[in-house]
Amino acid sequence: MATTALPQSTYLHDDTPGLWAWIKxxxxxxxxxxxxxxxxLSINFFFLLGGLxxxxxxxxxxxxxxDLMSSDVYNRAFTLHGVIMVFFFLIPVIPSVLGNFLVPLMIGARDLxxxxxxxxxxxxxxxxxIFALSAAVLGGVDTGWTFYTPFSSxxxxxxxxxxxxxxxxxGFSSIATGLNFIVTxxxxxAPGMTWFRLPLFIWxxxxxxxxxxxxxPVVGITLLLVAIERIWGVGIFDPALGGDPVLFQHLFWFYSHPAVYIMILPGFGVISELIATFSRKRIFGYEFIAFSSMAIAILGFLVWGHHMFVSSQSVYASLIFSFITMLVAIPSAIKVFNWTATLYKGSISYRTPMLYALGFIGLFVIGGLTGIFLGVVAVDIHVTDTYFVVAHFHYVMVGGTIMAYLGGLHYWWPKMTGRMYNEVWGGISALIVFVGFxxxxxxxxxxxYLGMPRRYHVYPEEFQILHVLSTAGASILAIGFIIPIIYLMGSLIAGKPAGDNPWDATGLEWQTSSPPPTHNFHETPIVTTEAYAYPPEAAELDARSWRPGSPL
Amino acid sequence: MATTNPTHSADGHGAGTHDEHAHGHIGRGTYFRVFGALMVLMILTVVAFYVEPLLGFNRLVGVIIAMAIACTKTALIVLYFMHIKISERITQLYAAASFVGFALLVIIVMIDYFARGWPPAPGPLP
Known part of the structure; x- marks a missing residue:
């Protein structure tokens, strides 16, 4: 499987003379x-900044x-964290990094x-x-990442x-990427790659x-309206000018709730790949997982009002939004149950990507179930704008999206760079991230639940022990994020050549060299089998041939 | 999972997709007629604004008339200038989906506006 040298002609190689030509x-x-x-490179830079x-x-x-900063500076700090993490990390991270690299490779195309x-x-x-960062350098913004009106306007x-x-x-960057994926x-x-042979990552x-x-486009226009009201005083959201602040929340959450699925759906795709590969089994319920992604995408457009239960929204609207929110649990649960069923009697190997995948399932279940709590109007009213909400969405976004991103990055790193990383450090950092998180x-x-509101920098003393615990965990989490940067960088210099298919996985991306050539495939692949076509007896054969000392 | 085919174009066009070159064509005359129709509708909007008060229409009727004209203009632009009329079915489906999404946004938001205050909030306790 492993080879002794990297291929000569890859997308990373350049014959261009000189530094400037190389940069160009x-x-x-x-x-x-x-x-x-x-x-x-750029998204990870923003991630570190948001982490800071x-x-x-x-x-x-x-x-x-x-005692460290004033309330005003604190407002600007958490807004910076939110804006950077949501708009410049979580939304683009998996589609723009892993999706960009893998969508053409997985479907047998030369490019997007x-x-x-x-x-x-x-x-x-x-x-x-650059715009967002210049705002931070010039003094920051204190509205929170949600830009609620009339405060923001x-x-x-x-x-x-x-x-x-x-x-x-x-937003335009996102649209360009999404448009490219749809058309591609x-x-x-490739010939033979029918819709139901597509990897679930593609679905x-x-x-x-x-x-x-x-x-x-909706959030783009909404943000533009805030700017118009701010600059020219046109009454759109400000009641004093004849506007309605709740209209902003409708328009904002019409995008920003589906945006949660922009963050998590690509993560689901990554996890489906990891679970199948490291269980050595055909994924259980392929069609159900594929259609559940589409169901989440559609239902995601109908639930935005659950962010507005205390906003003076109509009681009847809240009840309907609450009911539809419950429906989102169905396709989400289909995925989790199918991943678990795939693990059953699989030949599970606990390599680094799989550790992230298993961590993802546990954390996403907690994040998802607490979402059900928050979808119930009575519970939501009790915990609105408290740390319960903060914990919930971090379980979905960090426990979901970031775990999936790290799992995917470790899984496809050998394909991207041609080199393996240190598996021991990989496992250790995955565990540190899980514990720290x-x-x-x-x-x-x-x-x-005890009533600590979000976005406050002072709080009653009885909450201190839990806050200290949380900050200690964040330190551990930071270490868990820094370790992979070190060993992944190290692998570029000293990593063993990975070979074309180090995980013995199915999928077109593993049929080309690592790293791939510029045009991905020397010959157009013709697909003749379903995705995840592991032989039915693969798990059993693996189990029989396992000996003490074999890789887990 | 796959074999390879050295004779096939590496562009790898989609399995089972239709021939994308089987498009229709919109003639220059049609563009000018649509442009003319848009100009007429624009003038109609302005005229309606001045005529409606003279005929004693209330504001709601005026808004409905203006919206109807605006929707007609949108349909003409989308169908002809954006080529949706002669596009593939999948492009037409996406165009329709964007209108469905927009309709959901408007209808649900309006439902919220209409239903505010139902049931009436109880007043202060005696």
């Missing part, structure tokens, strides 16, 4: 794999008094349908990021427009793209 070959590339690498803001927030909360639009999407992402004296402009531009999946599948990216192209966010469920 990256900055003007239209190769989807190189654009994925550009995204990998979170660190400031957590340090402040170690003590009940506001619109390579130049793909490059444009990266530039738009960077411009959006009338009263806030911080850099609202710059930040909104950043998110607005970033429809038009560029989930298709569902995600659907949400992106249909919902993102739970230690950070589980106490926040208790804090919220």
């Amino acid at each position: 070959s990256w900055l003007f590339t239209v190769d989807h794999k190189r654009i994925a690498i550009l995204y990998l 803001a979170a660190t400031v927030v957590r340090i402040e909360l170690v003590t009940p008094q506001g 349908a619109f390579p130049r639009i793909n490059l444009l999407s990266w530039y738009l992402y960077m411009f959006g990021g 009338t009263y806030s004296n911080s850099n609202v427009i710059l930040t909104i402009a950043g998110a607005f531009i970033m 999946i429809h038009k560029m599948r 989930s990216h298709y569902a995600t793209s659907l949400i992106i192209v249909l919902a993102t 739970n230690m950070t966010f589980f106490p926040q469920f208790v804090l919220g």
Whole structure:
């Protein structure tokens, strides 16, 4: 399986002479794999920046008094954390990094349908990021990442427009990526790659793209309206000018609730790949998992009002939104049950990506079930704007999206770079992330239930022990995120060549060299079998041939 | 999972997809006629604004008339200038889906507005 040297002709190699030519070959590339690498670097940069803001927030909360910063600076710190993490990390991370790299490879295409639009999407992402960061440098913004009106449109004296402009531009980047995926999946599948032979990673990216192209324009226009009201005083959201602040919440959550599925659906796709590969089994209920992604995408458009139970929204609207929210649990549960059924009697190997996948299932179940609590009007009214909500969405976004991203990154790292990383450190860091994450966010469920409101930098003394626990967990979590940066970078220098298919996985991406050549395949693949076509007896044979000392 | 085919184009067009070159064509004359129709509708909007008060229409009727004209103009632009009329079925489906999404947004938000205050909030305790 493993080879002794990397292939000579890959997308990473350049014959261009000189440093400037090399830089140009990256900055003007239209190769989807190189654009994925550009995204990998820039998105991880934003992740570290958002993490830094979170660190400031957590340090402040170690003590009940506001002794590190004023309430105003605290507002700006958690807003920076939220804006960066939501708009510049969680939404683009899996589609733009893993999706960009893998969608063409998985369907047997040479590139995405619109390579130049793909490059444009990266530039738009960077411009959006520069806008948001310049807002932070010029003093920050204090509205929270939700930009609720009329505070954002009338009263806030911080850099609202710059930040909104950043998110607005970033929206176009998302749309470009989503559009590219939809057209590519429809038009560029290899011969024989029928819809029901597509890897579930592709199904989930298709569902995600659907949400992106249909919902993102709404938030773009909404943010633009805030800017228009702020600049010209047109009465749209401010009641004093004849507007309605609740209208903003409707428009904002029409996008931002589906945006949660933009964050988590690609993660589902990653987990389906990992579970099948490391169980050595055909995924259980392929069609159900595929259609559950589409069901989540569609239902996701009908539940936004569950963010507005205390906003003066009509009681009847709240009841309907509450009922539809319950329905989202069905396709989500279908996925979890099918992954678990895939594990049953599988030949499970606890490699680093699988540790992240198993962690994902546990954490997502907690995140999802607490979402059901919050979907019930009576419970939600009790815990609205408390740390219970903060814990819930971190379980979904960090426990879900980031675990899936890290699992996927470790799984496809050998394909992206051609080299293996240190498996021991991989396992250790996955465990550290799992422990650190739970230690950070589980106490926040208790804090919220006991009444600790979110977005406050001072709090009663009886909450201190739980806050200290949470901050200690965040430190552990940070270590868990830093270790992979070190050993993954190290693998580029000293990692063993991975070979084309180090995990013995199915899927077209594993049939080409690692790293792949510029045009992905030397010959167009013709697909003749379903996805995850592991031989039925693979798990049994693996179990029989296992000896003490074999890799887990 | 797969075998390879050295003779097939590496572009790898989608399995089972239709021939995408089987598009229709919109002639230049049609573009000018649609443009003319848009201009007429625009003038109609302005005229309606001034005429409605003279005929004693209330504001709601005026809004309905203006919306009807605006929707007609949108339909013309989408069908002809955005080529949806001659596009593939999947493109038409996506265009329709965006309108369904928009309709959901407007209808559900309006339902919330109409239903506010149902049931009436109980007043202060005696």
